Amino acid sequence: xxxxxxxxxxxxxxxxxxxxxxxxxxxxxxxxxxxxxxxxxxxxxxxxxxxxxxxxxxxxxxxxxxxxxxxxxxxxxxxxxxxxxxxxxxxxxxxxxxxxxxxxxxxxxxxxxxxxxxxxxxxxxxxxxxxxxxxxxxxxxxxxxxxxxxxxxxxxxxxxxxxxxxxxxxxxxxxxxxxxxxxxxxxxxxxxxxxxxxxxxxxxxxxxxxxxxxxxxxxxxxxxxxxxxxxxxxxxxxxxxxxxxxxxxxxxxxxxxxxxxxxxxxxxxxxxxxxxxxxxxxxxxxxxxxxxxxxxxxxxxxxxxxxxxxxxxxxxxx
Amino acid sequence: xxxxxxxxxxxxxxxxxxxxxxxxxxxxxxxxxxxxxxxxxxxxxxxxxxxxxxxxx
Numbered sequence: 034x035x036x037x038x039x040x041x042x043x044x045x046x047x048x049x050x051x052x053x054x055x056x057x058x059x060x061x062x063x064x065x066x067x068x069x070x071x072x073x074x075x076x077x078x079x080x081x082x083x084x085x086x087x088x089x090x091x092x093x094x095x096x097x098x099x100x101x102x103x104x105x106x107x108x109x110x111x112x113x114x115x116x117x118x119x120x121x122x123x124x125x126x127x128x129x130x131x132x133x134x135x136x137x138x139x140x141x142x143x144x145x146x147x148x149x150x151x152x153x154x155x156x157x158x159x160x161x162x163x164x165x166x167x168x169x170x171x172x173x174x175x176x177x178x179x180x181x182x183x184x185x186x187x188x189x190x191x192x193x194x195x196x197x198x199x200x201x202x203x204x205x206x207x208x209x210x211x212x213x214x215x216x217x218x219x220x221x222x223x224x225x226x227x228x229x230x231x232x233x234x235x236x237x238x239x240x241x242x243x244x245x246x247x248x249x250x251x252x253x254x255x256x257x258x259x260x261x262x263x264x265x266x267x268x269x270x271x272x273x274x275x276x277x278x279x280x281x282x283x284x285x286x287x288x289x290x291x292x293x294x295x296x297x298x299x300x301x302x303x304x305x306x307x308x309x310x311x312x313x314x315x316x317x318x319x320x321x322x323x324x325x326x327x328x329x330x331x332x333x334x335x336x337x338x339x340x341x342x343x344x345x346x347x348x349x350x351x
Numbered sequence: 352x353x354x355x356x357x358x359x360x361x362x363x364x365x366x367x368x369x370x371x372x373x374x375x376x377x378x379x380x381x382x383x384x385x386x387x388x389x390x391x392x393x394x395x396x397x398x399x400x401x402x403x404x405x406x407x408x
Contacts, residue, residue, distance in 0.1 A: 057377050060384040091403045097395065160399045 052072040058137035063145055065131055066114055067107030075106040075202045082206025082221060084342045088211045097109035098209035102202050104153035105169045111146030112177035117141055126244040165208040172201035173317045196229030217284045223275045230268045231304055232328040234261050239318045266308025273297045285342050292338035300331050
């Protein structure tokens with residue numbers, strides 16, 4: 034067999050790739066399978082939901098709840114990579130993941146994903162409460178099946194509807210403390226839900242060739258760049274209204290209201306720069322990259338502002 | 352006939368001491384990692400139980 038064929042096999046994930054796939058995968062590859070970068074955001078928003086909720090949770094049980102959210106997200110990510118390993122092999126951004134790079138076989142990823150998901154739900158149910166466990170189970174199913182298997186390969190609205198998968202952690206954190214779901218956690222869900230399209234489409238605008246090559250119908254490849262840019266701006270306005278809703282409805286105070294207005298205002302300005310420009314050949318797409326980078330910082334800061342407003346300010350005021 | 356060989360031809364030679372050493376090192380690191388996870392789970396279940404029965408409020 035020529036080196037070229039070996040290389041091709043590696044790229045399309047046909048073979049369990051030479052020596053590496055016959056060796057047991059390294060534990061670091063199992064860690065990589067959980068998408069640790071995404072887990073950081075999931076854990077953070079889950080923790081904010083937990084801290085913003087009224088009521089008291091024992092620190093150990095709170096820690097277990099956050100651990101279960103992280104494990105569930107990791108399990109769902111492993112199942113996602115199990116399903117998409119052939120596509121991942123064709124995209125520069127994902128080609129070095131454990132399965133397409135040949136460091137792990139798909140069955141190991143499937144077993145790991147199922148075990149992690151199952152454990153997270155059962156431990157959440159037994160140690161915390163079954164409402165939080167039920168929402169966690171649904172969020173895993175939403176990401177691993179509804180988004181990965183059904184939406185992503187079939188519709189350009191994949192990110193819009195699929196955004197729900199990443200929006201559950203604050204609701205789970207809230208439910209872990211209170212045992213119910215009220216208006217504020219639903220608004221936290223909505224903030225992440227409407228934040229997702231401009232966040233992902235800013236990324237899609239500068240990696241659209243990758244998605245086009247593997248046939249994933251991302252918005253820039255289906256509706257065109259102009260329409261995508263307009264939608265990025267449109268969703269940023271919806272995000273502004275959603276982010277201000279907790280303050281407007283009296284569920285959060287001035288600290289949150291002012292922070293949310295400033296942070297989301299900056300988001301809208303950056304989205305407008307992306308929304309009303311035309312990128313020519315050889316464009317470095319700097320505004321798109323700036324919006325993508327800021328969108329991550331934005332989510333961290335808005336949720337931090339909410340926690341300060343609901344958990345820290347009342348303590349200081351008292 | 353395709354020039355793509357059967358998968359088993361790309362299997363490593365475990366008679367090669369270097370490959371065998373690599374395999375053993377990989378198995379050892381995984382075993383240690385798994386042991387760490389299991390110990391952590393035992394501690395976590397113990398602590399959860401203590402909290403649930405009300406010893407720590």
